[in-house]
Amino acid sequence: MAGYLILIIDDDPAQHMILGDYLRLAGYEVIHAENGEEGLTLLEARRPDLVLLDVQMPGMDGFQVIEKIRKNAANRNISVLFITALDRQHLKIKGLEQGADDYITKPFDRAELLARINAVLRRSDRSRHLEGVMEGDLADAGLSxxxxxxxxxxxxxxxxxxxxxxxxxxxxGELLAARQGGFTGDEALIRMFLLESGYFSIKFNEIPPGITGSPRSLTSVLMNISNEVDEIRDIIRQLGVGDRRLIIADETAEFPELRKVREIMPATFTEIITAMDGDIRENIRLLVAASKKRKLKVERKS
Structure with missing residues (x-):
């Protein structure tokens, strides 16, 4: 991707050689710093598009470096990708909460490294033009x-x-509140990601009155939500229900939960479990039980 400048901050000369070769072959311009202080000086002088930042360095470590980067509002469009030999979830989360855009664990695969860099730069480009985006389609710009x-x-x-x-x-840049139908918080977000479709509109610099709560890191929230959503999607795939639309077959006294979603029928399995009250995994269990007792059936196409 020609035209992008990448700064590598790492105390290991071998890493500089390997990363530099990978990136130059991919069309990037590359500059190097061997420690945090030198990296910050070079960042201010050259204004790179992305920083590849090693976590474990003598003197100023990667966490201290990114803290200084993010304290300066002028650096908000400079992306940071952590490079770490520590495959520990809490350290990855710490880096993301401090403002890293992504991370990769050593030893890394060249293709994965370039894919992560490309993805981070695409998100950064989109954010630079976000002020002009008032509406769009989730098919083109995913919710995540x-x-x-x-x-x-x-x-x-x-x-x-x-x-x-x-x-x-x-x-x-932090999550203050989320609502989907009558659901709020993480329950709402899980349902949004499962349903993800349709159009969005954005209203900038306004918060509705009455919104309360403590702001939360979007990166941490998305990591937790994506794991849960992936597991639920795997369960749905294993059930083999696909996008078939379902209808209530007969009396549902044994399953009163189904009466609450009768008005949205016919609907897909995913639409039904997200409309039902309560935990989605429990909703899946109830639908499977109802199907076994023939309380649900697939809609016939006319």
Missing amino acids: DLLQSMELSLKTAVIHLKDMDSEIVIRS
Whole structure:
């Protein structure tokens, strides 16, 4: 990807050689720093598009370096990708919470490294133009990428997802509130990601009255949500229900939960479990039990 400048901050000369070769062959311009102090000086002088930052360095470590980078608002559009030999979840989360855009664990695969760099730079490019984006289609701009762009650019905004009866409130790049139908918080976000479809609109620099709660790191929230959503999608795939639309077959006295979602029928399995009250995994169990007792059936195509 020609035109991008990448700064490598690492105390290991061998890593500089390997990374430099990979990146130059991929078309990037590369500059090098052997410690945190030198890296910060070079960052201010050259304004790179992305920093590859080693976590474990003598003197100023990677966490201290990124703290200084993110303290300067002028650096908000400079992406940071952590490189670490420590495959420990809490350290990865710490780096992401301090403002890293992604991380990769040593030893890394060349293709994975370049894919992560390309993805981070695409998100950064999108965030730079986000002010002009007032509406769009989730098929073109995924919900995860949209939220990461908002975090990267420290936006205050309300994202409306009309087709899903949802909204997400963000203040200075952090999650303040989320609602999907009658659900709030993580339960709402899980349902949004499972349903992810339709159009979005963004209203910048306004927070609806009455919104309370402590801001949360979008990166940490997305990591937790994505794991849960992936597991639920795997369960649905294993059930083999696909996108078939279901209807209630007969009396549901044994399953009163189904009466609450009768009005949305016919609907897909995913639409039903996200509309039902309570925990989604429990909703899946109830639907499977109802199907076994022939309380649900597949809609016949006319």
